[in-house]
Amino acid sequence: MSSEARPIQGSGAMTPPPDSAGSPRSPLSPESLRPPGCRHRERSPSPMRGYLIPSPLPTRRTRTFSATARAAEGPVFTGVCKCFSRSKGHGFITPADGGNDIFVHISDIEGEYVPVEGDEVSYKICSIPPKNEKIQAVEVTITHLNPGTKHETWGGRVVSS
Numbered sequence: 001m002s003s004e005a006r007p008i009q010g011s012g013a014m015t016p017p018p019d020s021a022g023s024p025r026s027p028l029s030p031e032s033l034r035p036p037g038c039r040h041r042e043r044s045p046s047p048m049r050g051y052l053i054p055s056p057l058p059t060r061r062t063r064t065f066s067a068t069a070r071a072a073e074g075p076v077f078t079g080v081c082k083c084f085s086r087s088k089g090h091g092f093i094t095p096a097d098g099g100n101d102i103f104v105h106i107s108d109i110e111g112e113y114v115p116v117e118g119d120e121v122s123y124k125i126c127s128i129p130p131k132n133e134k135i136q137a138v139e140v141t142i143t144h145l146n147p148g149t150k151h152e153t154w155g156g157r158v159v160s161s
Helices: 065-073
Strands: 077-085 091-095 102-105 120-128 133-142 150-152 159-160
Touching: 065 091, 065 159, 102 120, 102 150
Parallel strands: 102 133
Antiparallel strands: 077 091, 077 120, 091 102, 120 133, 150 159
């Protein structure tokens, strides 16, 4: 068995013959490393596979009690909804005092209506782990609906304002 593939001791997998120096080369393929009789099931193709990344953003459900308590004690800010996507579950608020836009998650919106562009909102802020360098809006409440736009309730009913 000097110039043929030979089994790896104890695994039943085949390795290629050693190179001229006498050391074995890497296996021919990942399938050759599987034990005999082990069937590999292919994963179904997902259209979102390349876009999904683990989210470090704490939702109301995953936020710690201490972070929630700190946010509740903080001041109330005002701003305008820049954008919000119900299907994506997040959006951004432009602060009334200027500055960078602030992220808002769907779990942090209070009230009956889904926010739309131009709605005036009040909110508190909470830092985003792990480095706590960025912030997100929590306890977001729509204070004034943008006139002339259609608003949707969380139940799906459409209301004109």
